[in-house]
Amino acid sequence: MTGAVPYYMSEDARTDQDPDIAFYRDHGYLIKDFGFDPSVIDEAAKASAEIGDAGFVRAQDLWRRNQSVKSIACHNALMDLLDRLYGRKSFPFQTLNFARGSEQKPHSDTYHFSSDPEHFMCGVWVALEDVSALSGPLEFYPGSHSLSILAKADLPGPSYAEHYEPLVAQRISEHGFRRQTALLKKGQALIWAANLVHGGSPIEAATSSRLSQVTHFYFRDCVYTTPMRIKNGVRHIRSIYSIADGDYVPQKQDGKTRRPGALVAINNRLSNIIRRTRYS
Numbered sequence: 001m002t003g004a005v006p007y008y009m010s011e012d013a014r015t016d017q018d019p020d021i022a023f024y025r026d027h028g029y030l031i032k033d034f035g036f037d038p039s040v041i042d043e044a045a046k047a048s049a050e051i052g053d054a055g056f057v058r059a060q061d062l063w064r065r066n067q068s069v070k071s072i073a074c075h076n077a078l079m080d081l082l083d084r085l086y087g088r089k090s091f092p093f094q095t096l097n098f099a100r101g102s103e104q105k106p107h108s109d110t111y112h113f114s115s116d117p118e119h120f121m122c123g124v125w126v127a128l129e130d131v132s133a134l135s136g137p138l139e140f141y142p143g144s145h146s147l148s149i150l151a152k153a154d155l156p157g158p159s160y161a162e163h164y165e166p167l168v169a170q171r172i173s174e175h176g177f178r179r180q181t182a183l184l185k186k187g188q189a190l191i192w193a194a195n196l197v198h199g200g201s202p203i204e205a206a207t208s209s210r211l212s213q214v215t216h217f218y219f220r221d222c223v224y225t226t227p228m229r230i231k232n233g234v235r236h237i238r239s240i241y242s243i244a245d246g247d248y249v250p251q252k253q254d255g256k257t258r259r260p261g262a263l264v265a266i267n268n269r270l271s272n273i274i275r276r277t278r279y280s
């Protein structure tokens with residue numbers, strides 16, 4: 001199931017001798033310090049701790065209510081690097097803030113968010129405090145971005161927990177990818193490529209916090225899909241709003257405009273109007 005093309009990058013990025021770009025191309029992740037304003041990090045950390053105080057682990061799209069979360073998502077130096085890596089304009093479309101470790105099983109974002117053409121998506125994980133090894137740090141499998149992208153049709157059954165997650169674990173072990181944990185310092189960021197396998201390690205110190213923010217990015221000039229929601233062979237097209245541009249992103253393929261279903265679009269518009277933040 002290993003794909004021949006390890007990673008979809010711009011021609012410039014494929015041949016670039018810049019060590020950051022070469023590292024990302026080969027390993028599917030990159031740890032960077034973008035120089036976020038410390039007061040912005042502190043503000044986002046406070047908002048993330050409040051998620052825990054309210055009895056939740058994470059909040060989706062807190063950017064709608066918190067300016068610091070939004071400015072981490074829209075940070076210029078970060079977006080400039082993403083633009084260079086992919087040769088297309090990046091834009092943030094979703095934030096997740098965590099009070100604690102997610103303990104999410106290893107997965108690739110390509111099953112949740114994909115693009116046509118594929119690979120034009122990435123995640124950026126920012127530490128809002130120094131990460132302790134016992135707090136359930138982000139885990140990831142360097143090089144796994146080069147595996148072929150799993151589609152629902154590749155699974156032995158429809159269940160995420162019973163079929164998707166075990167298949168990911170099986171592929172990781174068959175290919176011998178080694179697990180790493182992201183023990184980042186406050187303010188550092190880890191970028192992962194769309195198909196890099198990652199998740200949240202088990203929490204070893206039950207009361208420890210793991211204040212962090214993930215921003216998910218897409219790139220312009222794609223169709224944006226949710227592969228796990230394909231139905232009867234018909235793909236699920238997402239309604240995508242750029243947090244940085246404050247507008248919906250047009251989707252085109254073969255010169256033709258593609259649109260999400262009406263319900264998907266209405267739901268997204270409503271989320272922006274009521275500034276919906278989902279806690280779980």
Ligand SMILES: O=C(O)CCC(=O)C(=O)O
Nearest residue numbers: 102103104138199200214
């Ligand atoms: O932060 C974590 O523990 C996992 C986050 C994650 O898997 C994601 O945002 O896709």
